[in-house]
Every structure is written in structure tokens, then in C-alpha cells.
Amino acid sequence: MRRSSWQRPLGQLNQHQCFPFFWLDVGDADQVGARSHVDGEVLLVISGSVYPAAGRLATLTNPGSRLAWSRAIPHHVAICGSCDDGTVTTSKTLILWDVDHTLIENGGVSKETYALAFELLVGTPPAARPQTDGRTDRSIMAELFAANGVAMTEAHRDALFPTLIEAMKRNADALRLRGHALAGADAALTAVSRDGSFVQSVLTGNIPENAFTKLATFGLHKHLDFEVGGFGSDSIVRADLVAASQAKAGSKYATLFDRGNTILVGDTTRDVEAGVKGGARVLAVATGVDAVEVLRTAGADLVLKDLADTESVLRCLREIASAGAQGS
Template structure:
């Protein structure tokens, strides 16, 4: 949909606290893995290490991710191995430790995807916009992945929704909406746009009344994302000006 390329001049980040006079509100919730960053397989290493720490054995195969939450990913791993699932506190602690131990590997092997840094800067500079994340990662590992590439200052993580907040991704939208409401005030009329790379991102948006901007920067093609129900599918986020113009069409009047 977006083809015009243009340069973007960085602007100082807008103030994040409170309301804005004459604001045209919008909440943008970005996925992390394969939308903002290429984790270079580190995510699957984290799940494998956490499983081994908890079960005492290596998993028979890699974790199945593709937009699932960490709660669901780990639950399915234990079910697949016919083992009882430990309490969530233990699972989350194991995931956090495995993520922290792989910070350097992520930084050296992973990468920020094309146009992402510019897109986040531009969204953060828009008056009245809240730019955060909706991710299947637990909060600790979301921060590891974002901070490894210096992306965390460009996002309002106080209102994010994480993989510990629900088992199924669509449920995370209500979590983020409530956190935005508590921080910034009433949100009933504020549009929410999800940006993600999997059919589960599309499902989460459509089932919760949100808009979706799908990006084919993961394993799913543009055709697959469109078949999942996304009416806007981009090859990547490299056209900053075009992306902001698109997002502006979703703003509340």
C-alpha cells in the first residue's frame, strides 16, 4: 500500500504524561519479534533453556512461537513432553534468566529491522499518540530485546501488554487499553492500531475492534497476512513518512 519513500528528520520526543490540548489521539501497539527486531533465533534458545532449567532435560524440539504468548508457548512445550507444567512464577523466572543470559548474543546476532528506529521516533513525536508494545514476550525479555538495540526510550512501556498478562494474544488488547486509561485518562473513543507480522496479530486486532497494519517481515508472506484478514499489509516499515500518513488516517477526530 505504501510505496513513496521519503526522508525523516528526527524530532525531540513529545511529552508523555497527561493530556494534550487539541490532541488527536491514537494508540499504537507494536509487536517486537520480527516486527521491530530480528532475534536471530535467540527467542527459541530462551524457551529451550528455560524448559531445560525447569524440566531437567532438553526439549525434543524447538518451541512453536508464531505470535503465541510466553504463557501459551511454555504450556504447549510441557504438554508436548507429557510433563506437568510448573507454576507460572517459576516459568517466568526461568524465562527471564534465560533472556538475561542471552543479551550479548542478541545484540551481536540480532538486528533492528528496516525503518523501525525511524518509525518509532516519528510515532513518539506525534502529539497525542501513545506508542507502546503488545508482545508475547514476558516484560523482562521484552525489555532485553528492546534495550539491546536502544529502542526502549522510543516506547511508552508503562502501558504495554506482555506475554505474562494472558494466555491468548487477543486478551492482551484489553490489558493495554486499561493501562492506557489508567495513565492517560478515558480511552473509549481512542483508536488502537496493532502492528505485527503474524496471523495472530491480525486475529488479536480484528477480534478486539482494533485496526491492523501487518508487515511481512517474519515468516508469513503478504498474501498469508491478507488471507488472515489484514486489509493493510506492508513489506516492511522502511517508508517512515508513508507509515505516519497511514496511521494519521486512524486518529480520533
């Protein structure tokens, strides 16, 4: 049985996220953590399983695993540890980036891809053009079919995602020529990746393959964990993608992700609505169709005009994360 005993004074921990504990004795558990739920209840996360915890001492059901703190755990606590290397770290915050008009400009290729997918499915190009901003792929295509007076059959639905992938492949050169990464996007992703308290992925209406193509075309895929993203293949409703991503990330990182430690970064009021309804805080950027005041009124926690100032992006993410950790 592996065993670790760790002791860390407060000065060695991130003070706005962590709380000093007296000792931690871990046996078979691969990961041990504690963080506050949105309602203030203190929870323990042990190898991916969540347990309610008493304030001073919790004896866990995992064999050989035990936690104790020097005093009652405050509701904002966020502590985790790994018995593999004895390192104490802060709990994670999940950052979910929108793709189009937040990280990249697609130069109109996105709408052309939906139009091409329609043509490949139906046999004729659409007369009415796609409406895209903030919608999911399934929603965009369903509306495109309806706008063109074509009933979407079960065969169309079954072939939808493979056809969208094929259409994106055919338009990849056009995307490379006419699209570009938005100002500050690469620097922001790189800077956030250097903060060990953040996990970065995407929340996008695109299906995973097309989201990856769009970002990889401009080298923006390197710091994103696509395994835990929320995609248009998860649900037709954009707000549902937040919970889908939180569930994937929770399983992979053995952390309970909720509104307190999830931040959605997007450019439309639909992005803001997805965060508010789906269970995430929102950093909005006015790089799309919606202005700063519109995004603020929609309910974004903070709003930036763009991602050009990397320090401002980091400051906003940390401010929102800190507010979430404190339950405010």
C-alpha cells in the same frame, strides 16, 4: 479553585480529529476530553472518569467543571484539554508494536531462550523445539512441555516468569551478536514519537522484562511507554492483551481507548487476529512468516512489506487513525 477559559478557532486545531467548541470552563478537573465511542455515542472523559454527554451542553458531576459547545457534537469528535496549561490537543491514538519480526530479528535466540527455560525448569533440554510465532510466553511454554511429554506442575508455573527472565539474561550476548533491529524500525518509532496524537507501547507475547531486553539491546526502547503495554504476563490469550493495554493506557492518559483509537502493528496472522478479536485496528508488516496477501486476507486494515519507508508507515498509521475517528 483553578479556572481556565479557552477559545480556539477551527484553524488552530487538527481538522480531521477535532471540532471547534465555543467555550470550555474547567474548575477542579485535571483533564477534560470528549471522544466518540465505537457505537457512535459521544462520551466525556473527566479526570479519567467517563460520562455520557448530551450534544449541546453537559454539566459534569465534578465540582466546578462544565463543558459547552457552540453546536451539537458530531459523532467523530475528539477534543481534550488540560486546565494546567490551557492547551487544547487532539485525543490520543494508542499504537501497539509487536516485537519479534516486527521491530527486531532475534537470530533464533528467542527459541533458544524458551529451550533454556525448559531445561532450567525440568533439568534436561527439550527434544521437541519451541514453536513461537505470535504466541504468548505461557502458551509457548505450555506447548513445549506438552510436546516433550512433561506435565507442567504448579511449581513450574510459579517459577515460569523468573526462569524466563534468567534465560534471557544468559542469552543477552547472543541476542546482541546475532540479532538486529529491522530496517526502518528505529526511524518509524522516532517519527511516530514526534506526533503528539500518538501514544506508543508494545503488544507482545513476551513478558515485560524480556520485551524490554530485546528492544533495549538495539536501542528501540526510547520512545515506547512500557507501563501501558500488553504482555504475555497479562494473559495466555494474545487477543486479551489488547484490552489489557487499553485499560492501562486509559488510566494513565485519561482517554477511553477502544477499536476506534487503537492500532496494532504486527507481522503474523496471530497479530491480525489479536487486533480483530481484541478490539484494535491493524497495520500488518510482512517481515515475518506471513506474506502481504495472507495478512490482508486475515483482516489487516492496511499491509506494508516492511517498515523501511518511514513516510509510508506514518501515512498508514494516520489513515487508520482517521478512519477510526470517523467510525468507518
